[in-house]
Amino acid sequence: MLGLGEGEAGSIVPQHLQRRIKRVSVVVVALAVAIFVTIPVYVMVAVAVQDPTNVFAGGDVHLLIDSVTLRNFEVLFEETATVRYFTNSLIVTISSTILSTSLAVAAGYGLTRFDFTGKTVAARAVLFSYMFSPIVLAIPLYVIFYTLGLLDSYFALTLGLTAISAPFTIWLMWQYFQTVPIALEESAWVRGASRTRTVWDVVLPVARPGYISAAIFSFAVAWNDFTMSRVVMSSDEMYTITVGASLFLDRVTIGWGETMAVSLLICIPPFLIAVFLQNYLLQGFNVGGLE
Template sequence: MATSKSNTGESKPSDGSTAGGSATGGPTTSGLVSHETQKRLQRVAVYLTALLISIFTIVPVYVMVVIAIQPPAATFAGGRVNLLPTEPALRNFVVLLTETDTIRYFGNSLVVTLGSTILSTTIAVAAGYGLTRFDFAGKSIAARAVLFSYMFSPIVLAIPLYVVFSTLGLLNSHFALTLALTAISAPFCIWLMWQYFQTVPIALEESAWVRGASRWRTVKDVVLPVARPGYISAAIFAFAVAWNDFTMARVVMSRDEMYTINVGASLFLDRVSIGWGETMAVSLLIALPPFLIALFLQRYLLQGFSVGGLE
């Protein structure tokens, strides 16, 4: 290959290639990890991360289920915890249903959770639609202020709400707890629906208006069917907040018969007649409703949270 010399006397390739590069000007892979190897390493890292997360998630759930479905004698036989179920039985669940107020606690949770879910979702749909379709001064600031209010911890709101409910004589009532739980979940639900309604084309409503439909008829027959993934996602979020709540129920309720399942289950630890088997059984009962909802409505959940930069 012919070479030319520069003024400094150094030899350079005359065909335009540079030192450390190929004849086409691309970088060489000598001493470097190839692109395919990098992709394999990234894939392995992702799989290992997913495996570790799965282990940390599944193992506690497995331990809970095994202890819940075994009698205490089988679970602690031989002076150690047996995590391989050999004698599955419903003994722990029978004890919960016959010797504790689990059914009452469960019913209280269903009442306040369903009430809060319906109220939060209704407020979110109305507020989200209004923020999207109507113009008024400070609209964006108001929407972001709603989301900012969600950043407050429930314990920060607990004492002010307690004072308000005490003044109004609403303590130890399902209505007060429903309002308290709605105050926690509604801000994020409103922000979620505000984002989702922005993806619903206004042309759909204009087409219905041209045909003589009222705004209410348009919202009911056109907008809401299109926005179904959004408000179902908001409802799932509100349900999860209300069902898993402990703080508000402990503050607002002071009578044992009004406790929700989470507060009631915490009382089982103080009872001599209730052991780890019964405690794990009630924990399994608490975990079932959110699990079933997420299992059967996960399609809507993913669609709803993938809008507006939430993915």
């Protein structure tokens, strides 16, 4: 066709214009998503760092930050059990992350390096179990923990959170270990290294992006959990920060300023992990076959 450049024959819209439209579309969608995500975060920060008398002065909501105060955080630390809730979350989240990641590394390596009947079916069944909602697991686990006398304990909640995250992390590590050449291990075996030494010194350093991705996922599941904590924990002093923050909405002495302040505190650990470990996360999912 006349008027079309090379490689554009049969096309009504020139290819260079198609590429430009695609780029513009991507930019527009990215901006829309960024605005959709950023506005709630800004509102949370604006309400958290300002005095409520300034934010809600005159019956209107003023979201322009004129002055910064720590008053809302002081109320949280002095009049609520926020520190206790935050500590509980850290304990169960770190414990669950370590346990889930360790299980993922061990199971993923076993599924990759050892042959047994039904290996592929077992791996897919593990991933399929992740499709169940946490509340589906919470009720049976509650019965088990009640029978064993483990309710209202860090140990029980750690096991419950691990049951939620482990299926996906195991599948992720199974995929990732398939990208680690067996020749690396064979070279170490030839030099007299045991399998344990080979895994520790050869396999794990190569698989670092994979198990860090698994750890990040486990951390996110445990830190943001509400259902399992609400079911397993029964006493106020054992609640995690997500459950404890929800209780603030029923307290007359806690307003929106304090509620947004505790929400900001909840966001800090995931934000720091995303900032400092995002490269490992991307490598783990991409190389692990999840691109």
